[in-house]
Amino acid sequence: MRAARFAEFGDHNVLTVVHDAPEPEAAPGRVVIQVSHAGVNFAEVMFRRGQFPVGLPHVPGLEAVGTVRSVGGGVTGLRPGQRVAALTLEGGGNAEFASARADLTVPLEDELAGLPSALAAAALCNGATAWGVVHAAGRVEQGDTVLVLAAAGGVGTAAAQLARAAGAARVIGATSSPEKAAQALEFGYDAVVTYDRLEEEVRRLTDGAGVDVVLDSVGGDTRGTANGLLATLGRHVVFGDAAAQDTSYQANHVWFTGTALVGYNLGGLANSRPAVLGDHLRSALRAVADGSLRIEVTELPLDDVAKAHELLESRASVGKYVVAVDGR
Structure with a gap:
């Protein structure tokens, strides 16, 4: 065949x-x-x-x-x-x-x-991944602010729409270039920023409050930056590592920050x-x-x-x- x-x-x-x-x-x-x-x-x-x-x-x-x-x-x-x-x-x-x-x-x-x-x-x-990270792992709720990394990709564009349908008050995307950011905006994001200005722009967009949910398939340094943007009781959902550069966290980190680290894997x-x-x-x-x-x-x-x-x-x-x- x-x-x-x-x-x-x-x-x-x-x-x-x-x-x-x-x-x-x-x-x-x-x-x-x-x-x-x-x-x-x-x-x-x-x-x-x-x-x-x-x-x-x-x-x-x-x-x-x-x-x-x-x-x-x-x-x-x-x-x-x-x-x-x-x-x-x-x-x-x-x-x-x-x-x-x-x-x-x-x-x-x-x-x-x-x-x-x-x-x-x-x-x-x-679709299954986007559904799972929004509803099962991220547990997006009414009024949440959600940050989606790899915002223009297949999972990112689907997750943005599903998060909005689940009641998210604000959906922010992050991607690698202004061109991809402009394309991603067509899928219901309130704003899409580039990785090189991720922390600065998300702080500005949330008036310093941070985000309730991070949906992260990127990994690397971007993972660490996004994790630092979580509000208390926020959920960081990891479902990929495109950077092929693992970022590990100690249990005390999630304890002291009052955040959760959750994985989602189809396999x-x-x-x-x-x-x-x-x-x-x-x-x-x-x-x-x-x-x-x-x-x-x-x-x-x-x-x-x-x-x-x-x-x-x-x-x-x-x-x-x-x-x-x-x-x-």
Whole structure:
């Protein structure tokens, strides 16, 4: 089958499209999906660089939309020919056929029937993550001030809208450039600042009070600056480390500052509380389907998946990249 694959770790050029990748089989508790569209995520860039352990050769792709080709033993509620959206958190979504856990596969039926495949693919990882960091980890409440790092990215733009819908009084974004800040403003932020002026501008915008919630996938020095902007009883939600530069905190730090540090990770939820992750996934898909959550999608053919990786690494992206697998 056709698949995007890398056989060594490195830059985006190690990712190529092959025509002889082995097709997956429907193992117990799993389904095989004939993929029409698959999302591209920054986590896959980190896998390709070798920042997280994956076996080689590796087919990236943490999410896929298509039709069920076959079902494994013990699977109920899913059938061949059914249109579905699925998390493929072990990878494999950037291929003609992908294997997915049945409990992380959602039929695109009823209120989801009219959801376009490219948009459904864009809503899976980013939408579930945005829903989870806003509602489960960040517990955004009426009147909160929320700071979203990586404000122009796929999760950031979704989280801003969901935070507003949850009752946030003010949503502030932060990003790397004035150009991306201007683009992010289209997604409901009250203000978007650049990282080089993060502390100064957030203090000014909040009259020195700071923020109630930080949504942080960036890490590095920016993580430390954002943490220092938390108000008492504020929540700092960590769900990524794009800077690849960990910032650790002692327990006494959260004690003395009266703040909370909370993590959100799709893989961890999939392993320990898959029903909760499934709820987040379905909630995000419903929000996109009913128009309450807008996602900016850039669609590329599978042959250009390396280009999508390059754009994600350059921080030039806004919204979400999706590859059309059946469109070649």
